Structure formats: structure tokens, C-alpha cells
Amino acid sequence: MGYGAVCSVVEGCLVCGDAAVEVTVVEPGEQDAVCEDRNGGRGLVGVDLVGPVVAGDHLLVHGGVAISRFEAAQ
Amino acid sequence: MKYVDEFRDAELAGKLGVQIAALAEPGRHYKIMEVCGGHTHTIYKHGIEAHLPESIELVHGPGCPVCVIPMGRVDDGIAIAKRPNVIFTCFGDMMRVPGGKGTLLDAKAEGADVRFVYSPLDALKIARDNPQNEVVFYAIGFETTAPSTALTLMRAKNERVTNFSVMCNHVTIVPPLMALLESPDLRLDAFIGPGHVSTVVGCRPYDFIPKHYGQPVVVSGFEPLDLLQSVYMIMLQLDEGRSEVENQYGRVVSWDGNQKALEILGEVFRLRPHFEWRGLGFISQSALELSDAYADWDAELRYEVPGVRVADPKACQCGEVLKGVIKPWECKVFGTACTPETPIGTCMVSSEGACAAYYNFGRFAKSAARAGA
Numbered sequence: 001m002g003y004g005a006v007c008s009v010v011e012g013c014l015v016c017g018d019a020a021v022e023v024t025v026v027e028p029g030e031q032d033a034v035c036e037d038r039n040g041g042r043g044l045v046g047v048d049l050v051g052p053v054v055a056g057d058h059l060l061v062h063g064g065v066a067i068s069r070f071e072a073a074q
Numbered sequence: 075m076k077y078v079d080e081f082r083d084a085e086l087a088g089k090l091g092v093q094i095a096a097l098a099e100p101g102r103h104y105k106i107m108e109v110c111g112g113h114t115h116t117i118y119k120h121g122i123e124a125h126l127p128e129s130i131e132l133v134h135g136p137g138c139p140v141c142v143i144p145m146g147r148v149d150d151g152i153a154i155a156k157r158p159n160v161i162f163t164c165f166g167d168m169m170r171v172p173g174g175k176g177t178l179l180d181a182k183a184e185g186a187d188v189r190f191v192y193s194p195l196d197a198l199k200i201a202r203d204n205p206q207n208e209v210v211f212y213a214i215g216f217e218t219t220a221p222s223t224a225l226t227l228m229r230a231k232n233e234r235v236t237n238f239s240v241m242c243n244h245v246t247i248v249p250p251l252m253a254l255l256e257s258p259d260l261r262l263d264a265f266i267g268p269g270h271v272s273t274v275v276g277c278r279p280y281d282f283i284p285k286h287y288g289q290p291v292v293v294s295g296f297e298p299l300d301l302l303q304s305v306y307m308i309m310l311q312l313d314e315g316r317s318e319v320e321n322q323y324g325r326v327v328s329w330d331g332n333q334k335a336l337e338i339l340g341e342v343f344r345l346r347p348h349f350e351w352r353g354l355g356f357i358s359q360s361a362l363e364l365s366d367a368y369a370d371w372d373a374e375l376r377y378e379v380p381g382v383r384v385a386d387p388k389a390c391q392c393g394e395v396l397k398g399v400i401k402p403w404e405c406k407v408f409g410t411a412c413t414p415e416t417p418i419g420t421c422m423v424s425s426e427g428a429c430a431a432y433y434n435f436g437r438f439a440k441s442a443a444r445a446g447a
Contacts, residue, residue, distance in 0.1 A: 003193035019112050019296075020218065020270045031229075046195055046225055049334045060273060060326045063215075063222035064193025067335060068273040068326040 003064030020062040081297030090302040091125035097309035110268035111138030118435035120298040133398035134428035139215040141420040145384035148173030155186040163197040164212035166190040174384035194226035201238035218270040220244040221335040224342040241373040249360035264308040267293035276331030284317035295323040353393025392419035402429040
């Protein structure tokens, strides 16, 4: 399973510019978690930068790495 | 769909458009720059300008990562890609960016092992799976993307993956904004701030814009209603005589950014003294290079590169487009010699580039408007 799988369906993300993808954690892990995008695609996501995750967490992913959590920033 | 459908409500968009129009002062022309290429893409794809009065002009900024890569840096990447035993990896659109000596896609056609990846972590996996090869990742992007490169380098170092290296072209968002604000040929009223960059850097770095230049900044999300609400917030500030940094994208952007990401950026990278931006020239301390602690993974130290500055093609006006001085369709070669299939300039390569976004979406809306008139 690759890291970019959840990015691949989003138009504009080929370049990994300022586009990012919302995903849901399916299988948590310490460094990487299996996440699902809004179209049901699954892939690995590096979660080191957003702390421990649990199943159901909503993350913002860019370049295969989670850079923020939805609504945690409020 | 959560976080999507509620931000694409056409009825709400119409209401916001009316409220925005009510704030527009008669006889005044407003120029608002959306810094980010992702915003440009949304504006054209969803016809945002159709909801705005003619007195509000959206100006496209320099926030498309491939658009600002100068041709010489592309040639440097190609030189590494053509070395024997090298597997050269990069993001997809980067493969089509023209350098002075063709593209990475051309190099691939000529036999170089060039592969596109969606994540630098996938490039590291290729290195682990191919210990007999040297794997190079061509890193581009703003602070949104730099953390994924930094995290990958930290893993490479921890795992002692020595056949992996990075050619770093990461840039930072604030210096080009300062350059634009100092530009004599561009007058702006406000900025729509980059949403995903701000998940990492937060909102504080933009404080200098209202403080020193008196212009509002609203950090914005990427859905149509995000952008319209951001324009509304800007117009409200202008109407009330305020200039502040505001955060419309609170569902993922915090005021202080992602501290963990900022920490690893500080550990893995350091600022370059200067870096060339396509269309903007050399800007001091506007890009990142690997720190001494990661020198062993620095492709520019590992391999010899030409390092030659290459002038843009004379016909190409990407520089003026990136600075918001002209619109994409005002470029001499737009849609004729330069199309997404055969791009001359970088702005026509990426779907986030202003020219490609306009070519793919905006020109149809303009044609329809003309037909309607």
C-alpha cells in the first residue's frame, strides 16, 4: 500500500501544491495509519505530525503526510 | 459529504454575492490577490467571479509550486536524472515543466529512470526496495509540502537509508508576498491568504501585511463558499476601515500553526541566502536547503549539477501572470502556442497554474458571458 493513494483521486494534487485531502483514519498506527478518502480510496498516511490518532479521526493530508486535524484547530 | 457539500451550496453562494456587492463602494475598484494556486483553481472551476460585482477583481498570485520553479533548476534535476544508476522521483506535474533542455518527461523518454510519486515517503520506499540504485526525490512546494519532505528525511536518517537523497527546491510564502507588496507595478487592496500553507505556519506570519502595508488578509479554505466568505470578510474590513489578519479556515488552521511540523522544518532545513523565482527573480531567504545535519542526504552535494541560470522564453509572460500584472488570456501565446498539452510556461503546466486553470475552466465562462451579452 502506497502513501499517495489517498491523494491520487484529487484533481490538482498530482503536483502536490497547496491542495490537500480530507481523510478518515481506518487503522491507526504509531507512524503510519491506513486512511480512507472521501471516495473510499485507502492508503497509508504518515501521522507523526498530528500526534496519536484513533479510528474515525478526520485528518488533512498533503503529500502522504497528515498536516492538520479537522476542527481541532478551532 | 462532510466538509464539502455544505461549502458548495449555490443558494448560499448567491446570498453571499449579494452581501459582498452591498459592501462595494460605488466607483471604487477593488483588487484582491489570492496567493494560492489552489484558490485560483477553485475560482475558475466553480465560477466564483460570477458571484462578484465587476468592481471586485481577483488577481492571481505566485502560490503555485511548479509555476515558480526557474528553468535552470529543472535542468539541474534533469542532469541528475540522466546519471547512471539513478532513479529520479518527483511529483507528477513537475515532469512536464520545461527547462532549457526539455522536461523530465523528455529525459524519461530518452532512457532516464524518472518516476512520479504522490509522496516523498513513496520515494523513500523505492530506495528501500532498490538498494542497488541511488534514489533522488526532487522536492518542490511551499510550507504545505516541506513537512512531508522533512519527515521523509528524518525517517531516512533514522533507518540509515543511504541510497536516498533530496534535491530541495522548497520555497517559503512570506518573502514573495513582501516582494509583491514592494512592486511598483502592482496595487492591491487585500490578500486571500493560503489555507494549507497556514495549517503549518499559522496566521501570525502575515501580521506584517496589515501592520506595515495596511491591507487585510483573510486565510481561506478552498471550497466555493470558503472563498466567497473570505471575500466578504475582506470587504467588511475595508468597509469598516480595518486591516487585520483573519482566519476563515478555522476548521483546520490554528493561529499558531502546526508546532510539530515547524519543529522538524527547523531541524531538517535552513534558509538559503537567496533563490531564483520564476518571474520574480532572486529573492533573499525565500527558499530552504538541507541543514548540516542532513547534508549526507543532499542531492546537490552528492551530485554535480550545472547550476546555470536559464532565461525564460521571450514569448512567455509567466512572470507578469505570477505577479498579477496581466491576466492569463492577455499573454501573447496563451491558448495558441502555449496550451496544457504543449506548455511553454510553467503557469500552463499545473492545474493550479493560473493559465491552465483559466484554459480549462475560465475561458468557457467568459465565452458564455460574451454570448449572453
